[in-house]
Amino acid sequence: MVSHKKMTMRKGRDVQAEEYAELRQALTLISGKWKLEILWLLYHRKHRFGELQRTIEGVSQHMLTKQLRELEGDGLITRTVYAEVPPRVEYAMTDATKALEPTIRSLMTWWERYGSRARHDKG
Secondary structure (H helix, E strand, O other): OOOOOOOOOOOOOOOOHHHHHHHHHHHHHHOOOOHHHHHHHHHHOOEEHHHHHHHOOOOOHHHHHHHHHHHHHOOOEEEEEEOOOOOEEEEEEOHHHHOOHHHHHHHHHHHHHHHHHHHHOOO
């Protein structure tokens, strides 16, 4: 069993990798070229696969399927299959992902305040 040090936000000190291991794991769950965009769409309502594919510009069917499977496997979205002809499949956020709402709002506030400036400061 790996022991993790408790992560602290205290500044002005050296930081050990094991302190932010859990943060790294959390970021890994939501990182991926399309995952945040998928989660953003599902934040607003349930979507079917075709809706997601049409809405997310540039995503291939293969990559969307892969990202959805990863999100489902990590417990961040649910996939509901309805016994209809043709079959209907809907994706939705889980309670765990809904708990990210304050983080998403904070990120949007940050973007509104600093986002465009940060893009121009790349040098």
